[in-house]
Amino acid sequence: MTGAAATKPAYSRHSRALLAPSVVALFLWMIVPLAMTLWFSAERYNLLSPGKNSFAGWGNYRDLLAHRALWVAMGNTLLLVGLVLVITLFFGTLFSLLLDQDFPGRNLCRLLVIAPFFVMPTVSALIWKNMLMNPVFGLFAWITRSVGLGAIEYFSHMPLLSIVLIVGWEWTPFAVLILLPALQSLNPEQVEAARLDGAGPVALFRHIQLPHLLRPMAVVAMIEMIFLLSLFAEIYVTTGGGPGLASTNLAYLIFRDALLGWDVGRASAGGVIAIVLANIVVLFLMRVAGRNLEDVR
Amino acid sequence: MAIESTVLAWNRTWRVLALAATVAIAAWILYPRGGRPELTVATVNNAEMILMQRLSRDFEKQNGVKLNWVVLGENTLRQRLTIDISTGSNTFDVITIGSYEAPLWGERGWLVPLDDLGKDYGYDDIFPVVRQGLSYQGRMYAAPFYAESACTYYRKDLFRKAGLEMPVQPNYEEIRHFAQRLNDPAHNVYGICLRGEPGWGQNTALISMLIHRFGGRWVDMDWKPQLTSPPWVEAVSLYVDLVRNDGPPGAIADGYNENRALFANGNCAMWVDATSGAGALLDPSQSRVAGTTGFARAPMAKEGRGGTWMWCWGLAIPSSSTRASLAKRFVKWATSREYIATAGERFGWMRIPPGSRQSTYENPAYLAAAPFAPLVHEAILSADYTQPSVLPVPYVGLQYVGIPEFQAIGTEVGQEISAALAGHVTVEQALALAQSEVERALKGRSRK
Numbered sequence: 001m002t003g004a005a006a007t008k009p010a011y012s013r014h015s016r017a018l019l020a021p022s023v024v025a026l027f028l029w030m031i032v033p034l035a036m037t038l039w040f041s042a043e044r045y046n047l048l049s050p051g052k053n054s055f056a057g058w059g060n061y062r063d064l065l066a067h068r069a070l071w072v073a074m075g076n077t078l079l080l081v082g083l084v085l086v087i088t089l090f091f092g093t094l095f096s097l098l099l100d101q102d103f104p105g106r107n108l109c110r111l112l113v114i115a116p117f118f119v120m121p122t123v124s125a126l127i128w129k130n131m132l133m134n135p136v137f138g139l140f141a142w143i144t145r146s147v148g149l150g151a152i153e154y155f156s157h158m159p160l161l162s163i164v165l166i167v168g169w170e171w172t173p174f175a176v177l178i179l180l181p182a183l184q185s186l187n188p189e190q191v192e193a194a195r196l197d198g199a200g201p202v203a204l205f206r207h208i209q210l211p212h213l214l215r216p217m218a219v220v221a222m223i224e225m226i227f228l229l230s231l232f233a234e235i236y237v238t239t240g241g242g243p244g245l246a247s248t249n250l251a252y253l254i255f256r257d258a259l260l261g262w263d264v265g266r267a268s269a270g271g272v273i274a275i276v277l278a279n280i281v282v283l284f285l286m287r288v289a290g291r292n293l294e295d296v297r
Numbered sequence: 298m299a300i301e302s303t304v305l306a307w308n309r310t311w312r313v314l315a316l317a318a319t320v321a322i323a324a325w326i327l328y329p330r331g332g333r334p335e336l337t338v339a340t341v342n343n344a345e346m347i348l349m350q351r352l353s354r355d356f357e358k359q360n361g362v363k364l365n366w367v368v369l370g371e372n373t374l375r376q377r378l379t380i381d382i383s384t385g386s387n388t389f390d391v392i393t394i395g396s397y398e399a400p401l402w403g404e405r406g407w408l409v410p411l412d413d414l415g416k417d418y419g420y421d422d423i424f425p426v427v428r429q430g431l432s433y434q435g436r437m438y439a440a441p442f443y444a445e446s447a448c449t450y451y452r453k454d455l456f457r458k459a460g461l462e463m464p465v466q467p468n469y470e471e472i473r474h475f476a477q478r479l480n481d482p483a484h485n486v487y488g489i490c491l492r493g494e495p496g497w498g499q500n501t502a503l504i505s506m507l508i509h510r511f512g513g514r515w516v517d518m519d520w521k522p523q524l525t526s527p528p529w530v531e532a533v534s535l536y537v538d539l540v541r542n543d544g545p546p547g548a549i550a551d552g553y554n555e556n557r558a559l560f561a562n563g564n565c566a567m568w569v570d571a572t573s574g575a576g577a578l579l580d581p582s583q584s585r586v587a588g589t590t591g592f593a594r595a596p597m598a599k600e601g602r603g604g605t606w607m608w609c610w611g612l613a614i615p616s617s618s619t620r621a622s623l624a625k626r627f628v629k630w631a632t633s634r635e636y637i638a639t640a641g642e643r644f645g646w647m648r649i650p651p652g653s654r655q656s657t658y659e660n661p662a663y664l665a666a667a668p669f670a671p672l673v674h675e676a677i678l679s680a681d682y683t684q685p686s687v688l689p690v691p692y693v694g695l696q697y698v699g700i701p702e703f704q705a706i707g708t709e710v711g712q713e714i715s716a717a718l719a720g721h722v723t724v725e726q727a728l729a730l731a732q733s734e735v736e737r738a739l740k741g742r743s744r745k
Contacts, residue, residue: 048701050383067737135545135546136545142745151547155549156547156718193542240495241495241712244715244722244730245712246716256708260497260704261704262705263705276527
């Protein structure tokens with residue numbers, strides 16, 4: 001550090017000194033909560049039994065790992081993220097292709113497609129739960145009943161899928177928001193040339209547009225994953241993690257331990273496990289996305 | 298040149314404005330706001346508490362106090378208060394807690410005892426069972442605001458049409474028979490509505506009442522969980538059968554509020570739940586069945602033993618509060634006989650906080666306005682929360698177990714039972730899973 005600084009011009013040292021406060025602040029911002037979580041996760045610490053804290057070592061982790069709930073929650077987390085990614089990428093690409101065409105009312109249409117993203121998660125979850133999916137007075141029940149089919153009890157029979165549907169609806173606009181401008185940035189001459197060579201819409205999509213979209217798709221996947229791994233509001237509002245553990249993800253499990261069990265130790269251990277899982281998933285995704293991008297080049 | 302000077306002038310104007318704004322904000326922050334002392338009150342967003350907030354202007358005027366209100370939903374409030382009080386931060390001067398928290402928090406020394414509110418407070422007027430529920434070792438730690446027990450709501454018009462008659466004291470066999478007869482999904486009327494939403498204050502509360510009625514208990518005297526014992530299997534099977542066959546679809550998402558809405562909308566022929574729903578069901582502006590709602594006692598199991606339901610909301614003062622004496626004055630005001638009288642005269646007797654005091658049930662104005670009053674009175678008096686089961690138990694509480702672990706246990710058990718209700722697992726499987734959850738949570742206790 002000092003060696004490098006010595007060979008560089010003096011102003012660099014000044015600028016570093018000026019940068020230091022914000023760097024230190026950001027570092028503390030990150031490291032203090034992390035260190036505290038690690039510390040709590042090694043403690044027997046329940047808010048409701050004050051003065052009984054003691055060192056637990058790996059106890060909290062052993063408890064969690066030995067319990068069915070953690071594994072179910074982990075599976076649900078991955079399933080949730082994976083399915084929502086598939087849905088948003090598929091519909092995001094589809095809508096982007098459609099909205100890229102020229103047709104009357106295109107701007108209004110774009111606005112409407114983007115709109116769901118700006119509704120608060122709790123609000124949209126409530127609307128879906130009470131106005132659309134409710135089996136007694138919901139819209140879906142009314143539709144299926146009026147064509148002679150019974151009503152589906154979404155949150156009892158397919159709790160996780162229902163949540164995937166809601167979250168997919170919320171996040172598809174985000175994919176459109178990223179993919180549509182990317183599609184518009186495609187060089188029109190290239191498209192023209194492909195057309196002259198006799199490429200139909202399918203071939204055009206497969207060989208020109210899709211390769212062009214791979215990089216923004218990776219961006220969409222990455223950002224969505226960051227938010228979806230910690231999905232909470234939609235679950236809290238609709239199913240409360242049930243029935244059983246059918247729609248409990250890691251974030252919800254941690255909430256249950258922390259704010260219903262008041263078990264700070266176990267909740268912290270759950271948090272640490274969630275961090276590890278998130279890092280594994282991100283690494284995996286970066287690998288896959290990275291390899292695809294290499295192929296394209 | 299001219300443009301430049303205009304720009305400069307503008308810049309100057311902005312700078313002056315910004316400076317003025319900064320000075321104004323600084324002055325506002327630094328200005329000493331002496332004078333009226335302030336109390337911070339945290340409460341639940343139930344109708345009775347909202348009314349208290351409106352009436353509290355009187356208290357502010359009489360005492361020269363300013364009240365800051367924090368009004369939250371029950372679950373959020375509970376989370377907020379537990380974190381606050383267990384970490385000893387003194388955010389609140391008056392908090393709203395239930396009969397589950399009061400003894401537990403009193404035991405930990407987190408609350409100020411409220412035995413010295415004065416002779417004119419009328420301690421003798423409070424129902425003993427209510428006062429006991431908010432006490433630990435004989436000291437009252439929360440002043441009762443309102444209390445509830447459980448009852449059976451039913452639709453008199455539907456019963457008459459079907460030629461049925463609801464007994465004053467129904468049992469579960471009769472309830473099952475009625476539900477089968479009255480279930481009419483084609484017209485969106487369901488035989489019975491019961492809580493299905495998982496949660497220790499939701500479906501677990503109902504289940505807890507059921508298993509106690511069926512002669513079961515949560516744990517034996519050594520804290521060994523009893524969730525796979527015959528009374529549990531019998532009670533939970535009955536519950537699952539009732540709701541699946543004769544209940545509304547999607548019942549696993551229905552808690553207290555959803556069921557009240559369903560009943561008020563005319564979708565249920567019967568509803569077994571807390572008595573505090575009665576006022577809203579008889580209020581024509583909130584209910585389409587105001588004229589046709591009947592009341593009966595909470596159903597019994599065959600033998601007719603075991604407790605029902607007892608919940609009380611009370612006002613308490615955290616030990617960390619620096620204005621305890623002033624806070625006491627507020628608590629006394631809000632839970633007094635005079636408060637109930639004022640609320641009744643100003644907002645109508647149907648909307649007073651019920652269930653806490655003998656004098657309420659001797660008041661002719663209230664008895665005239667609330668036809669369900671005698672039933673609620675009797676239900677509260679008969680709810681013995683120290684004797685929930687016919688078998689001996691090491692805990693207190695009827696629709697809950699009065700131990701700190703119960704929030705976690707109750708939630709997990711509620712989840713497993715909702716899985717059985719949704720048909721994902723059988724009742725026996727759900728109870729076996731629930732049993733292992735409770736065993737895990739009570740590991741420390743049963744070893745003792």
